[in-house]
Amino acid sequence: MVLAQSAMRPATRADLLGYAVDVAPTLLGGVLRVSTDDGVVAVRITEIEAYHGQGTGDVPDPGSHARMGRTDRNATMWGEPGHLYVYLSHGIHSCVNVAAGPEGRGDGILLRAGEVVEGLELARERRSLPGPDGLRVPRDRDLARGPGRLGQAIGLQHALHDGMDAITRTPRAGASAELFLRAEPLIAFSTGPRVGVAGIAGTSVFPWRFWITGDSIVSPFRPGRGATEPLAGSATPGST
DNA sequence: AGGAGGATGTGCT
């Protein structure tokens, strides 16, 4: 259901210049809105993860696509903040990141889950699968719950839309994207280890996953290679 | 040139 959201304002590049780990929480509760020929779908962002091209200082980020430096695939992460890095995951899913930090830093923020707040019908259509008895339509809360689902719900594909600019909203392959941030600073959020990303020997697993505390629309936890479940009470920076 | 593995989702057991 669509809510009385706090006031929103369009994001600027300056909003996204910090390290991904610092910018990420400010995107919680914001909205990514994508228009295509088929219509508009907007999601309220409920869960994200921060990835760093060069770590946050001297510490490398073992889980980042940008950890080995700039490549053709991850070039968007190394460019201007506010462009969308859309990549193919497991040959099937197009996942969406917002590039962060100044050019050349390689930071990105993965959108892991959101609530569809506009274009419910179109999102249901995109996310429906053929079943034994016609189309099987997911429950509304599952439409954009998970990074692959979110990408499909808003209609972005890696091959077509990687690199599109959510600040100037310049259309790309028939789609345009706009990012809104909450006008008021933040609501309560929680942090934990990223999903499916392990630490490396000798380093700890950093709490670079952020979600809106208590929100029902958060992706299912996946242990991955040694990532551990958030410890009870481990970090709810905004909630107390 | 070849191959392993992946920031995942779904359906079945």
Added chain:
DNA sequence: GCACATCCTCCTA
């Protein structure tokens, strides 16, 4: 809970 889909990227030979 587990297997599998599906294909691209980057590392290694």
